[in-house]
Amino acid sequence: MNREEAPGKSPEDMYVQQKVRVLLMLKKMGSNLTPSEEAFLRNYAGVVHSQMSQLPQHNIDQGAEDVVMAFSRSEAEDRRQ
Amino acid sequence: NLQEINREGSLCYIENVAEWQQTYYASDSGIQSGATTVLDDESSTEYSGCKKYIGSTTTAPLQVIHYSLTRAQRVRAAMFPETLVEGEEAMPVQSDPSQQSNVQRLAEPSQLLKTAIVHLINYQDDAELATRAVPELTKLLADEDPIVVNKAAMIVNQLTRKEASRRVLVQSPAMVGAVVRAMTMAVDIETARCTASVLHSLSHQKEGLLAIFKSGGIPALVRMLSSPVESILFYAITTLHNLLLHQEGAKMAVRLADGLQRIVPLLKKSNPKFLAITTDCLQLLSYGNQESKLIILANGGPGGLVFITRNYNYEKLLWTTSRVLKVLSVCPSNKPAIVEAGGMQALGQHLTGSSQRLIQNCLWTLRNLSDAATKQDGLDGLLQILVAQLGSDDVNMLTCATGILSNLTCNNSRNKTLVTQYGGVEALIHAVLRAGEKEDVAEPAVCALRHLTSRHQDSELAQNAVRLHYGIPAVVKLLGQPHYWPVVKATVGLIRNLALCPANQAPLREAGAIPRLVNLLLKAHQDTQRHASSAQQTYQDGVRMEEIVEGCTGALHILARDPMNRGEIASMQTIPLFVQLLYSYVENVKRVSAGVLCELALDKQSAELIDAEGASAPLMELLHSNNEGIATYAAAVLFRISEDKSSDYRKRVSVELTHSLFKHDPAAWEMVRRDAGMTPTKEDTAK
Numbered sequence: 021m022n023r024e025e026a027p028g029k030s031p032e033d034m035y036v037q038q039k040v041r042v043l044l045m046l047k048k049m050g051s052n053l054t055p056s057e058e059a060f061l062r063n064y065a066g067v068v069h070s071q072m073s074q075l076p077q078h079n080i081d082q083g084a085e086d087v088v089m090a091f092s093r094s095e096a097e098d099r100r101q
Numbered sequence: 102n103l104q105e106i107n108r109e110g111s112l113c114y115i116e117n118v119a120e121w122q123q124t125y126y127a128s129d130s131g132i133q134s135g136a137t138t139v140l141d142d143e144s145s146t147e148y149s150g151c152k153k154y155i156g157s158t159t160t161a162p163l164q165v166i167h168y169s170l171t172r173a174q175r176v177r178a179a180m181f182p183e184t185l186v187e188g189e190e191a192m193p194v195q196s197d198p199s200q201q202s203n204v205q206r207l208a209e210p211s212q213l214l215k216t217a218i219v220h221l222i223n224y225q226d227d228a229e230l231a232t233r234a235v236p237e238l239t240k241l242l243a244d245e246d247p248i249v250v251n252k253a254a255m256i257v258n259q260l261t262r263k264e265a266s267r268r269v270l271v272q273s274p275a276m277v278g279a280v281v282r283a284m285t286m287a288v289d290i291e292t293a294r295c296t297a298s299v300l301h302s303l304s305h306q307k308e309g310l311l312a313i314f315k316s317g318g319i320p321a322l323v324r325m326l327s328s329p330v331e332s333i334l335f336y337a338i339t340t341l342h343n344l345l346l347h348q349e350g351a352k353m354a355v356r357l358a359d360g361l362q363r364i365v366p367l368l369k370k371s372n373p374k375f376l377a378i379t380t381d382c383l384q385l386l387s388y389g390n391q392e393s394k395l396i397i398l399a400n401g402g403p404g405g406l407v408f409i410t411r412n413y414n415y416e417k418l419l420w421t422t423s424r425v426l427k428v429l430s431v432c433p434s435n436k437p438a439i440v441e442a443g444g445m446q447a448l449g450q451h452l453t454g455s456s457q458r459l460i461q462n463c464l465w466t467l468r469n470l471s472d473a474a475t476k477q478d479g480l481d482g483l484l485q486i487l488v489a490q491l492g493s494d495d496v497n498m499l500t501c502a503t504g505i506l507s508n509l510t511c512n513n514s515r516n517k518t519l520v521t522q523y524g525g526v527e528a529l530i531h532a533v534l535r536a537g538e539k540e541d542v543a544e545p546a547v548c549a550l551r552h553l554t555s556r557h558q559d560s561e562l563a564q565n566a567v568r569l570h571y572g573i574p575a576v577v578k579l580l581g582q583p584h585y586w587p588v589v590k591a592t593v594g595l596i597r598n599l600a601l602c603p604a605n606q607a608p609l610r611e612a613g614a615i616p617r618l619v620n621l622l623l624k625a626h627q628d629t630q631r632h633a634s635s636a637q638q639t640y641q642d643g644v645r646m647e648e649i650v651e652g653c654t655g656a657l658h659i660l661a662r663d664p665m666n667r668g669e670i671a672s673m674q675t676i677p678l679f680v681q682l683l684y685s686y687v688e689n690v691k692r693v694s695a696g697v698l699c700e701l702a703l704d705k706q707s708a709e710l711i712d713a714e715g716a717s718a719p720l721m722e723l724l725h726s727n728n729e730g731i732a733t734y735a736a737a738v739l740f741r742i743s744e745d746k747s748s749d750y751r752k753r754v755s756v757e758l759t760h761s762l763f764k765h766d767p768a769a770w771e772m773v774r775r776d777a778g779m780t781p782t783k784e785d786t787a788k
Binding site (some may be wrong): 030031033038039042044045046050051052054056057076082083084085086087089090091092095 | 270311430431433438440466469471475504507509510511512534544545548551552553556567594597598601651662689696699700702729730733734736737740744751752755756758
């Protein structure tokens with residue numbers, strides 16, 4: 021059933037909108053959904069459609085950033101040849 | 102005699118000079134041949150009155166001086182009558198043979214000198230002659246007449262060619278001082294060249310170096326570095342080099358005389374042998390001296406050194422230059438300048454030649470520079486060479502190659518893709534296997550693999566490649582005892598990335614990753630709890646245990662995506678700990694623990710356990726997190742544990758979630774609350 025998703029409607033609509041967003045975010049971050057959660061998304065395909073464009077574009081959870089190693093803390097001993 | 106100074110570390114300038122001569126000298130100055138023909142100075146035409154006089158002095162009688170001539174003219178007349186210009190002819194003096202005139206008395210030392218010259222010309226080595234000549238020559242070097250000074254300088258230069266006479270010269274501080282002054286005050290190039298040559302000769306012995314040093318020779322030689330005459334430059338830099346090598350206090354003296362400011366511009370010269378000496382001077386002056394390094398930077402040193410590295414093939418020069426770059430590469434200010442000047446690319450040109458010492462120096466320098474080069478372009482060739490060097494058995498080479506690759510793949514997706522395409526994954530796995538307990542190899546190798554397995558277009562390829570090249574058991578093994586925490590930290594991060602690939606989940610489980618991670622997590626967490634009361638962060642091998650907690654939980658989070666792994670993780674009684682971690686003050690720890698609970702909550706049994714542990718309270722708090730990832734995981738866990746709960750509970754979750762979504766839009770929040778029939782709270786009005 022497609023529903024209007026304009027914010028400020030009923031609490032039930034709010035709940036659906038939030039849950040759809042949370043589930044879409046989970047998927048975006050690579051997490052799994054339960055079968056009932058997948059069904060929920062199929063049920064509210066219209067809301068899904070409108071929420072998709074509002075998801076942040078960047079990847080949310082990519083783990084710790086790369087960090088450089090500082091090798092030049094001490095001068096390597098010089099041996100004159 | 103010149104050969105005897107070829108000590109360890111000093112460049113063989115004898116051959117340099119020979120070659121130098123071929124390039125620059127029109128005539129034999131006597132340096133190599135030891136010829137005594139230096140007295141004729143046809144190489145210089147800068148001043149008049151200078152003629153060949155070989156042979157003419159052997160038979161010249163004692164000259165009688167005209168009273169009206171100046172002392173200089175009289176001395177010149179006595180010594181070198183052929184140089185007299187018109188109007189200065191000698192005239193006989195009427196005198197009583199028993200009573201010498203003042204002039205005649207003055208002339209006598211000159212006569213002695215002339216005799217000395219005569220003997221020298223006739224190849225007679227006599228220290229005694231030199232001894233008698235030295236005081237007179239010292240005076241003449243300070244004469245007002247530049248021609249006299251010039252002649253005296255040439256004679257002294259000649260005296261330095263013979264060991265016996267040179268020894269006499271060196272023992273006279275007054276003489277050496279006079280040479281230094283004559284060089285400084287020289288109005289003609291020939292005198293400057295001659296005196297510089299004298300100092301150069303003297304600098305081959307310890308006593309000579311000391312004499313030059315004590316006579317203020319260093320500031321004088323530094324000034325000569327501005328000379329436009331190549332031969333003077335050569336003498337000056339070589340003499341300074343000898344001083345820097347063998348004379349205590351010379352480095353400080355050169356620095357005080359602003360030597361670096363004069364030496365760095367010489368990098369623009371084009372003679373490779375000259376440049377080799379120049380760069381060696383820079384290395385001697387800057388090693389361990391931060392101020393010197395900054396002066397070199399301020400005078401364009403990095404650019405000049407990189408230019409040489411890029412454009413020359415003379416091995417000795419490349420080696421001395423690489424040594425200066427190595428010294429500068431530990432300086433935080435020089436590092437970016439060297440990188441900006443193209444230092445990485447230039448050094449990378451010399452990694453496949455035949456000079457091992459050059460390759461090793463370039464590698465150490467590249468390693469030092471690498472953390473400042475993560476955004477450099479054009480390193481494709483270098484990356485390829487480094488991947489190939491991962492096959493080496495030389496531990497120095499491995500240390501450098503892994504280190505450089507680790508840094509160059511840091512936050513650089515293009516480099517990551519290139520290294521993956523060049524077969525870097527397999528090569529790094531082999532390096533890890535060969536590293537054993539050598540942390541200087543293992544840590545950067547694992548870090549590099551961690552970089553390759555995330556955040557670029559071929560990260561999935563890399564994740565698969567680790568498994569395909571039998572890397573998973575080797576990687577998991579790195580978590581075992583004895584723990585070197587930087588390696589453990591890097592390995593945990595790598596395992597997290599590997600688990601992103603579904604095909605790796607089972608192999609990781611089979612290799613025993615899960616119990617190892619859980620045990621590490623427990624150990625690290627206990628450590629942080631032990632020190633929590635003292636409000637002190639503990640470091641082990643430079644790693645905080647909070648970082649291990651975060652890393653292990655993060656890896657378990659991704660591993661928990663697999664149903665069997667999920668079960669194994671939950672079966673190890675980890676849920677209470679994960680719930681406790683929700684209270685961590687470290688945001689990342691909150692994120693990963695909410696994340697792992699989110700995955701575990703997919704299983705009903707685990708969801709109930711999570712609820713039983715009282716996770717709802719901290720999770721409700723986390724709904725308000727500014728971090729959208731944290732809020733999402735928290736909401737997901739709450740949804741999952743509230744599936745079977747009452748509608749009131751679910752409504753409360755919804756309200757809390759709505760609250761967090763609209764916390765920046767109070768008006769909208771008010772509308773929602775009115776619709777839901779809720780009364781405003783104090784908390785809300787404060788927002």
